[in-house]
Amino acid sequence: MKKLKYYLMLLAGAVLLACGPGNKQTNEEVSLSLAPSALVFEDQDASHKFVTVTTSADWTASVPDSWVVLSKTSGQGNGSFSVSVKDNDTGNGRSSVITVKAGSKSETVTVAQGEELAQLVPAPAAFDGTKRSNTAYQLLVYSFADSDGDGWGDIKGVTQHLDYLDKLGVTALWLSPIHPSDSYHGYDVTDYFGIHPKLGTMDDFKELLAKAHEKGIEIYLDYVLNHSGKGHAWFKDAIADASSPYRDYYFISANPASDYKNFPMLTGTSYSAGEWKTVTSGSPHIKVTKTTENVTNGTATWNLWTWQDGGEGKFVQFVDKGDGTYYLVMDISGKWGMLVRKYNNWNAGSKFGAKNGGNITEGQEVELVGDGADMWFTGNGRYKIELTNVSTQTLYYMGCFSDWMPDLNYGDVSKAQDNACFKDMAASADQWIRMGVDGLRLDAVKHICGGLNSYNHASNRTLLTKWYEHCNATYQEAGHNGNIFMVAEAWEGHSVEKTYYQALTSCFEFDYGYKVRDMLNGGNASGFVSAVSSYVSDHTAQRPDAITSFFLSNHDQNRFASEVNKNVAREKQAAAILLSGPGKPFLYQGEELGYWGKKDGGDEYVRTPIRWTRGGALASAALGGKVDSSMLTDDMSVAAEDAAEGSMLNVYKTWSRLRNTYPALALGKMSQASVSGSSIAAWYMTEGDQKLLVIHNVANARKVVQVSDSMAKPLAVLGTASSSGTSLTLG
Template sequence: MKKRWSFIILVMIICLIGGCSHAKEEPLIQDKYRNYYEIFVYSFCDSNGDGIGDLNGVTSKLDYLVDLGIDGIWLTPIMPSDTTHKYNVEDYMAIDSTFGTMEDFDRLMEECNKRGINVILDLVVNHTSTKHPWFLKALDEVKAGKPGKYANYYSFVQNEEEKNSLDDEGGYHSTGIGNYMYEYAFTDNMAALNLENKEVVTEINNIAKYWLDKGVVGFRLDAVRHYCFDQAKSINFLKEFYKYCQTINPEVYMVGEVFSSGSMIETFYETDIDSYFNFMFAKADGRITSNLRGRAGADFVQSLYKWQERISKVKANYIDANFLSNHDTDRYFGVIGKDNIKQKMAASMYLMMPGNSFTYYGEEIGMLGSGHDANKRAPMVWSTESDEEMTTPIPESDNIPAIEKGVKEQEKEKDSLFAFYKKALHIRQQNTEIARGRIEPIELEDKQMGAYTTTYNDSKVIIIHNLGDQTKTITLDTSTYNYSKIQDSLLTGNEKATLKGSEITLPPMSTVILK
């Protein structure tokens, strides 16, 4: 008996000192700021050996995500659909059977809550599948010669004069019933919803309530600039939708996709939606890539500051949504020329930006994929030594370059891309000023270096990027900028950053955080 009690006491002491492995680690601040991780469920983790990723696979990797420094998950659509991407939804209040059951989803939510992970769902309300019951009922009405309630959920026309002037992302497709055509979005299996119809709005509100009641903190809103032919009506819909969701959860979080110009993104911030993806800095043609290639650190900081000032005039409390790539764009490691140092530096640049970060699954290990959409959504590489838990490639895939090391291999290496991402993400969590602060540029003579302060609740850190290929030393007055130490650093090589008095030395392609 004494031995038993001694063992129990020992276990309690270990838990108190080191923390039990499954104990929930509370974020420093409970608010809308998170390190998000985009999961394309079909390709992420296969828990049952059928070659398709599933919700139980996601659940099995939550501890991996917490260890990486992730405290938010964006799940791409998980509702029933006949495609791998699920952006043509057949039932908004169910789980696609290839991904699991509603019980599996509830378990995922329970396990996320234990770990302090917020979950947002991809909500596709611009269009439905042409197999959705609403659309099938609409076709029945049209066939009967009595277009009514469900036909009005969509847009049916009989001649050219009735068509809206659509952009290149949509069109009209024949129903096969007389001269009737329906408006579609992107592809003809996605029938465009009529979001000016109050009954449709009520349906969408009910869908949102269903998932919010299940515990998701909010939604990623797909293709918002395509919602209505009249942009002002799209903005009004989003305002009212956000306002409604706040009645369910006052702290609801939403991030919208406006895959367009900076001026269009700026306009959509009038909707009160918390965040929009920052396409201006992402992808192959974004500011991060151009400034990284041009070794233009000062230009990067100025662009970041100007963007902050521009958007904050429209929405003072906006939360930027920063990323490098996603399921619609070429994977970034390929964009940057399969260069490990440049990939690390690009990660440092976007992960030190204010706002929420969105890391695409596999980005942290340098996964590749370009061209056909299926290539950008390749199986997550858990190990290059074993295919356990890995999914099979999407059938349309035609070019998926292999990577040398997967998660298992990179976890063992202190200088791996995975280790760099892990450190950067944890730095974001530990220094609340980085995500939440407002930035002020610091003028430096060397334009390959970019420096700025970021301040939150009277607490300040200084972030300095050296985008040059040489070690650089700068002098930064300690009394003016009120710092005393290197809080942390992100290094792409073996050389260390140093601080001697007011002289800071940065290795090539590195970042330091001063406090």
């Protein structure tokens, strides 16, 4: 039989002991506290020592061992009792625990005779340099680090700070979307094959890949399969021309209420009018030429909106020629912006601009599209502007999240691999995988086959299975061993989320973060270990190669620090819990520095830039001023926290180093440990012949627990921990 090596991590069995978070007491009718928490007697000791009871209720005291004598075993309200011991002739030290109960509350006092309470001093093994933590870091490229001083975070900024991430112990980076888009956050992609110019170049990205891989850090891209951006060339062409090959890449209809059921991908879901947005189909043409004709004063509803930088815009109405074409004559001096409107307003379906924007030249016929880009014309004199091909149609497209995020249509999901949109999306993923990308995070997967409120999980799983199989084949063809890492955002409760493992190897377990938050805020660990263990076992029941992805919070949620009321001790303990348990931990940018933030004023407030140095500049331009400067003080900078022993950053580094050092933490299986107490979360992490005991005290007070395992090899302590015999006191 294999012999297991035990360790205690106070917080755990190498002993990893992570001790009390110093929570504020919750509102309860009964309060109870004891002083002191430990009594020490000599072998022959006739003295009496006193325990003070502070409570608002009746109380009882008991002790399991007859060599400990209590002067009283009950009382009403505040009081005290004396403790004495019988002579110890055993030749060995001994200990016991007095338990005092008041209502539903209980507290303990350790009694030791012939031995001292020993402070546990961690002595972890030295890190051997092999990173095995399987820990990922969610990074917002636009607000992480600015390399060129323009205020935008960029890819080079990430590369320049790889040493920081390496010392943090992470083995992978999940990058926010890097593709071109019309928003700062990048989830409205306009080119899946490209890189947003604000973030850098393809060469910058290739450099990041190479240098990250040198440090044993993988790169995961955020991939948006549910929708593209409204500015994508596919969508513009699809709206402009009914015969466009891209028309079927989207859900487009003149009457979606009746046509909805004709889209195979929406089978099993229900129609929601609010998820269908209005757009005008058609492609008017405009041409500007020099003329000597008189300036016109048209009356048609079609009009030209024109403006100069810094000046107010004006509209000039076209003249209706009566043959379906229009024109106007006006004087132009300098550079003017231009848009065409069907009506004298900006209502949906009125605005037309160029497909790709930019300058237009005299005599050039420009094809316009609904909601197209600004055009610029520079002239000096009188010009005739002709408008032709003005036939348009009001259409609707599905955009469940926003009118600037049209949903993508993969057709019959059972044959998605043959669908043109799927093939183009897969080709874009192939490009990045062959370049060296190690994994993908898939956005909003439950909404792909359906909308915000009605979706078909079974169809989603069918589509995602085909997506994973395609990408994994490409990954292996590129020469990789093993499978590509792919994690999905299936933002659902565990009972639904776990079913997505039928399609993918990993999903984010949202219930985990809620569970940690509630445990720390409530000071009650009951059921935590069994819940977390069941998350993992439920996933592996779906597929043996499942990887459970745990996290505390992300870019779409209030930050975890805010969820625990900015209680620093709770934040630190949450970090230790995450890094001393099973699965694949994800850290969110700024979490390691104690950043807080709520979505109330906008998502930007939970997407805070990193302050690298005291007084240093921030990569905040993308956030439009929505930054909590009162939080980003010099003391919250990387430089300050790195130098401060016991800082949030150094807590993360410590526990990440332990996870990288001990295979039982990085790869181990979690199992319940027999350490009692409603405020105690205790578990073993076992891998091969290595077994660690993890104990967390989540109460707002010191706790004494009985531990049957050896406490001779403590690896880490968060807070204070002392032992006497089998008694362990966690402060």
